[in-house]
Each structure stands twice: as structure tokens, then as C-alpha cells.
Amino acid sequence: MSATWLDEIRWTDDGLVPVIAQQADTGKILMFAWMNRESLGLTVAEGYAVYWSRSRGKLWRKGEESGHRQKVTGLFLDCDEDVIVLKVEQESGIACHTGRESCFYRQLVKGHWQPVEPVLKDPETIYGKP
Template sequence: MVSLDFSKLGGLVPVVTQDAATNEVLMVAFMNEEAWNHTLQTGKATYYSRSRQCLWIKGETSGNIQKVQEIRIDCDNDTVLLKVEQVGGAACHTGHRSCFYRKLIDGGLETIGSPVFNPKEVYRS
């Protein structure tokens, strides 16, 4: 069993998530040991929400789950790369396919692409 080093960032490791088919970077998040184990057990990307201080199974609310296809670990055992099948087409809570939907141009941000879903309809509070 692979043992990650959770000691460097207060019990967390950064996770870069890519689309397995296209290698597009979808998002960056964090995992604690519980999220790591849940991901391994279920095959669904599970993260640790720093703002809510709890586990966060990607897509649990929106239906846009991430099915893990491949896991890579960096040379220091403290960063994870997930290659996933992005079910539902959107990884970002804003409704965009990727959290990296803004491009820096001439000192300003330009939005690339349109949202796949309306977050106001999905995340009703």
C-alpha cells in the first residue's frame, strides 16, 4: 500500500486532477488521509474541503462525479495526480468544464468557453 506524506501541509496533500482522455487540467484540490483512502476504496475522486472542513466527494451534489482512471504520485510522496473520467462534463462549481476557464490577456482575465450547467440551479441553498 502506498503511503503518502501528509505531514508537510497540516495533514493535506495537493491533488492535480486531469481529464484522462485529453490531459486537460480540470482542477486542483487537497486530500487528507481519509479522502485518499475513500478515493482508493470507491474509485471516485474524494477531496478534503478546507472551507467546510469535511470530506467532499466530487459530484455528490451536482452529479458531475470524477471516476478515477489512473493515479500518479510525485517523487516526494506528497502530491497526487488524478486522471479521471469527468462525468457530466463540468469539474468547476461555476459550471465550467475546468476551474481554469480564465486566461490572462493584456493584464486582464478573459473567460474561455461557456458553463456546462447553471450553478444557481444545481447548488440551491
Template sequence: MSSKNWLNKVKWDTNGLVPAVVQQSSSNDILMVAWMNREALIKTIELKRAVYFSRSRNKLWFKGEVSGHLQHVREVRLDCDRDVVLLRVEQVSDIACHTGRHSCFFWKFEGFLNKGDWISIDPILKNPESIYL
């Protein structure tokens, strides 16, 4: 990519990061939320494959590099405030979450009248221990 002026339109936080919401293009399911730095966003656009920034490891994270659960990027959007990126992806093997589920958003709050709790609503599609050997 020759000109990186488009990167300056993103409102990066004080750590040089922007949150990325990841949505499955075929179903509109929200799969996960991750962080991107400039390099991750550039690589994502160049490779048409999701690349994030791991805050815990302080390095680029090529989604699916270990698990095989790649995300092929179909579209990249920026929200109205330009401080959140939306990646519309094709999720390989239908597993986006490190827990072996389709989505990281598998906890649902049940009960709103002074009591309730979070329940898991999505099945584990693959045992995470067999994904991350």
C-alpha cells in the same frame, strides 16, 4: 485495504493534507486542484471515485455528491517529490467546476507587455444555480 504502508510514502503537509491535481484521462485537460487527507485518498482508491477534503467545511467532500458531476478515477499518481497527487479521471457530464464550466482553469491572462488582464475563455455549460439548489 489491509496495509496502509503506501500512505506513508506520501509527504503530507503539516495539516495532514496533500494537493491533488485532477486531469481528464481522455483529453489530458487539467480540470481542478483540490486537497486530500489520508481518509480522502483511501476512499478515492477504494471507491474509484474522487473524494477530497474540504478545508472550508473541514470534512470529506465526495465530488459530485450534490451536483452529480462525479469523477470516476482511472489512475492515481504521485509526483517525484511525493507531495502532489495526480488523479486521472473520467468526468461525468463534462463539468468539473462549481461555476458550471468544464475546468476550473477558465481564466487566461491576455497581454504581456506592461498591461493585460484575465479573460474567461470557457463557456458556462450549466448555470450553477441549477446545479446547487
């Protein structure tokens, strides 16, 4: 596969691009993460989301611990060439490590961040640790 499409992306100074994962059938925003050239190339090659974990300094295959993988159905680059949207089919319907469908589960209500989405599965049962 030619890497020229990777060269069209405006990477940050540290070689990353922000990525928004969106549920393909509903359009719901599931999560935000980062990718580097290697993780984006692997995502395209494997058909499943592979991100770059800044906190761990390594590749992160979404669902490697939880089993909640993201099958990629489309990949889109914005007009400024510096943000990617992944259209995904979220396996098990849980994208967030808190056991919720989306990482964006808190809404500003009267000056306070309130959870507005239910926990679908206890994170301890997903990850086996507190």
C-alpha cells in the same frame, strides 16, 4: 488494504496533499483540491474522487450535490512524493462549480483575467441556489 502506500506520501504539516484532477482521455486539467489520508483511502476504495474541504472542514465527495462525479482511472504520485494527479472520467463534462468543464477557465490576456471557456450549465440549475 495495507496503508504503507499512504506512508510514502509527504503530507503537509496539517496532514494534506495537493491533488490535480486531469481528464483521462484528453489530459485537460480540470481542478485542484486537497486530500487527507482518509479521503485518499476512500478514493482508492470507492473508485471516485473524495477530497478534503478545507473551508468546510470535512470530506467532500466530488459531485455529491451536483452529480458531477469523477471516476478515477489512475492515481499518480510525483517524484518529490508531495503532489498527486488523479486521472479521471468527469461525469457530465463539468468539473467546476461555475458550470464549466474546468476550474481553470480564466486566462491572462493583456494584464486582465479573461474567461476563455463557456458556461456549459447554469450553476443555479445545478445547485438550485443563487
